[in-house]
Amino acid sequence: MATIRDVARKAGVSVATVSRALNDKGYVHEDTRKAINEAIKELNYKPNEVARSLYKKKSRLIGLLLPDIRNPFFPELARGVEDIMQESGYRLIIGNADEKPEKENDYIQTFIQNNVIGIISASHTEKKHYKHLTCPVVFLDRTSEPFPSVFADGYSGGKMAVREIIRRGSKRITLLRGPIEVKTAQDRFKGALDELCRANVDFNVMTMASFAYHDASKCAKEIFEKFPDTDGVIASNDIAAAAILHEAIRKGKLIPNDLQIIGFDDIPLSGLLFPPLSTIKQPAYEMGREAAKLLIKLINNEPIQNQMIQMPVTFIERQTTRKVEENG
Amino acid sequence: MATIRDVARKAGVSVATVSRALNDKGYVHEDTRKAINEAIKELNYKPNEVARSLYKKKSRLIGLLLPDIRNPFFPELARGVEDIMQESGYRLIIGNADEKPEKENDYIQTFIQNNVIGIISASHTEKKHYKHLTCPVVFLDRTSEPFPSVFADGYSGGKMAVREIIRRGSKRITLLRGPIEVKTAQDRFKGALDELCRANVDFNVMTMASFAYHDASKCAKEIFEKFPDTDGVIASNDIAAAAILHEAIRKGKLIPNDLQIIGFDDIPLSGLLFPPLSTIKQPAYEMGREAAKLLIKLINNEPIQNQMIQMPVTFIERQTTRKVEENG
Secondary structure (H helix, E strand, O other), X not given: OOOHHHHHHHHOOOXXXXXXXXXXXXXXXXXXXXXXXXXXXXXXXXXXXXXHHHHHOOOOEEEEEEOOOOOOHHHHHHHHHHHHHHHOOOEEEEEEOOOOHHHHHHHHHHHHHOOOOEEEEOOOOOOHHHHOOOOOEEEEOOOOOOOOEEEEOHHHHHHHHHHHHXXXXXXXXXXXXXXXOOHHHHHHHHHHHHHHHHOOXXXXXXXXOOOOHHHHHHHHHHHHHHOOOOOEEEOOOHHHHHHHHHHHHHOOOOOOOOOXXXXXXXXXXXXXXXXXXXXXXXXXXXXXXXXXXXXXXXXOOOOOOOOEEEEOOEEEOOOOOOOHHHHO | OOOXXXXXXXXXXXXXXXXXXXXXOOOOOHHHHHHHHHHHHHHOOOOOHHHHHHHHOXXXXXXXXXXXXXXXXXXXXXXXXXXXXXXXXXXXXXXXXXXXXXXXXXXXXXXXXXXXXXXXXXXXXOOHHHHOOOOOEEEEOOOOOOOOEEEEOHHHHHXXXXXXXXXXXXXXXXXXXXXXXXXXXXXXXHHHHHXXXXXXXXXXXXXOOOXXXXXXXXXXXXXXXXXXXXXXXXXXXXXXXXXXXXXXXXXXXXXXXXXXXXEEEOOHHHHHOOOOOEEEEOXXXXXXXXXXXXXXXXXXXXXXXXXXXXXXXXXXXXXXXXXXXXXX
């Protein structure tokens, strides 16, 4: 592979001049720059990013911290981040923190040791991990003042789910509450709770230990034991909704006539469930893109108009809710 | 943050000595080493990985190339790789190549520019991209002689799916063929085809353009138009199986009585579909772990007993196939 020395020799200049030209530091004559660029092209020279990173004190690496890539919501976020970063020539180091403070901190330390120029975190267990960082940080699907953040309007989403299930006829609603430590799950829970309190319906609340599949399945069984007359479930996410749908059909319930279900997220498989799941959609891929754009602006010291970007949620009507014409 | 200079001052030695100790190069007296380690601990000094990487010509970074993290099979692979790498102190740069040669090559170049010490690739569009690499490469869920590889026994999986669906009573089988360019999809296709040819049943073959959701849905509609008397579908993966299951139920077919379906992969949601999907399981998470272990051995020049690791597949009996007692 060609080295910086080969480029210097071919262009008839010193290595220091090539280095100045590559790093945009100090004066390089226009003709010299041209000769260097031609030599680079001809020799197919690839500058070593690590050396550049040390010299410029800047890399092209971004740290992306996720809770768990296996939860199908996060690959959408990650792909949105990556597509924008790739277009702009940045690369991602990815870590899964599993909502564990030590793992989160461990990844943040490695990001720093690898000279990342920015961090996007969809994991937030402890504020102190982010406090003393010198590179910009954007939270994604999480908020933590005063850090910039991209998140969906979960509170409105929770209200929306309740309004939709009530106007479609549910009267005894079970509201699933996501894990206490996940703030976005609590936002949608609070929105739903406020709306339920305003409405004239009975309701139960059931808290999930985690968003993992096995917890969702366990929770689904419990609902029908504890609250057998439930006729509407507002699930804390689509995985939980899928587990409840599954259990309800196993018990011989007709969906949506005996039981309506509304999920949250709109993960790719929600439309492939049977019946296809009605849900509150978070624009995950778009959220990832917005977070990446915001971080790039921060890295480049560009002016930021809004550093708390709240993305709208929408009700996706499929077949686990009744048609409004029939009941509304 | 503490620097190497602070460590040297505290330990009462030169910066060069600290550097020798940190990088295990050259002689450092035992007592000196002790004093340095104490100073590092007290000052909470974190060596800069980028500087170390330049000095030692070695980083702790691994490149992981995937086709698309949004396909729910790949997060499992990625998580397996990451968990082993994390235990061993390595970090992942991740890229999605979308089965596109330019994108694949672009990521490989960035990996090199960031001094990765190894690459795991679950994307393989062109052999030439990997030919001249100086760091070790392990293929995952792909094979490419003479490179080391970890992959599932797709050929046996295809045979297994056909045997299971036939002994459960299907007589007019539709076999879905995955995208031509994905070698692992072709292995399972060939296995199924060989077994179908040996058996005394009618069958049709239908090729999918991609593993994407919308292609799977389109394909599902076509099957029931073109081959309305199909009583068994061997799907090319679980996403395709979910789409077919969905379409079959929409058309009022009883599963498994009118139609049996067997998927491939066993992605986490397969058990949450209704009815839960019978499928051929690839041990994705374990495959990721094995690939990571193999790469670490290669990086450390440890002896390798087997550099083509074929992982076994298993039939997961759920409810889209009949019980054998009833029909066997």
